[in-house]
Amino acid sequence: MYEHLSIPVGPSACARATTAKEASHRIDYTLSAARNTRVVALDEAAADVISEAAALEWGQARFYSASDPGDRLVSITGEDVALEHAIAESNTVIMVSVSGENAAAMAHIGKTCYTRGIMTAGLAMTADRLDSQALHHLRPYARVLLVPAEPDDLVELLRATRA
Template identity: 60%
Template sequence: MSTPVPISSSARATTTEEARYRIDYPLAAARNTRVVALDEAAEMIVRAASEEDWGQARFYVAHDPGHDLITMAGETVPLAGELEQSNTVVLVSTAGENSEAAATIGAACKVRGIMTAGLVITPGRLSSEALLTLRPYARILLVPADEDDLVELLRATRA
């Protein structure tokens, strides 16, 4: 008489009983991320990141008061329209400029339930005007961020 061979966890996972616990819908599509530069140095970083191939990410520059955004092609578009299909906004700052725009965008995101992230690109410095500008409006804040952190963040969030 032979001894029964124990079933492996891989084999057990393929049973009908275990199949009912599987998630049977596809992964979510790429996030509709909006990346907004708040100053001239941040614009150069955002522009460089925009040149990569992204799913639904769109890239802008904002100036006070922040009701309009400027695309990388120089077109002016209303903030409200750009947030309509968005589920993530990344604010990028190096100098703390355009704090009113950061406040406008942050408030608009909060009302719509859009997740906001802030990148304070001030390598080697833990405090700056950029940090003070973004802190109230970013649910996630990367400080001090390096220039390549924006691309890594976008990849991590499947932008």
Template identity: 60%
Template structure:
């Protein structure tokens, strides 16, 4: 008498019965992410990330009051225009400078339903001016973040 052979889980996953559980639509398109540095040290971090190849991410520096952004090429552009087709904004701070710009950007994103994230790049410090600046305006907050965390965040969100 022979015993029936058990099929492996990999083989079972290819059966018609299991196929009905597969997701058969493509991954979502890359996010239209805007990354904004709020101080000089954050600008260095953002410039390093901007040097890599991204699909839809755009990189800026903001100064108080935050109605305009400065591109990595030095061009001044209105905040409202840059948020028009965006679905994610990442604010990066190391010192807590440009608190008014963070508030302006955060309020503009809230009105438009744009997801906001904040990177508090203060390795080893759980409390800082940067945390106090970003906390009210970032739905997702990475504290304390390392400089490499920006690139990892952008990769994770398919920027």
């Protein structure tokens, strides 16, 4: 019926995207390097959670446990490190708490990160308890707070921040 009509068909969007003109608009630089993320377990149960995440392959992420008052951290390999040294090159610190123990460590780490301009995140793994001590103690010191967090939330947060 309409065989006599000829409709000009231009190149498809995919074909246009490969032209030199379109290529000149592309961003041509590599993605930034992996973030120097530090993950700190604030109690024994949180240490179990981060040890599972630490077993995966990460770029610059390092994993620690803290004790009161938080000025010293213990790496996953057992090395004792000063907090200031552990976060010296860091741009993200993730604090993980299950029981809410070590309130002094949370405060010290949070305040140290604040004065250095380091982004903080907190995972309150409280199993649907929104009135937990973990949430209460993390809230003032975490710019990003996941409540109630699950163990796989730590892995997803590390992936999202390119750790």
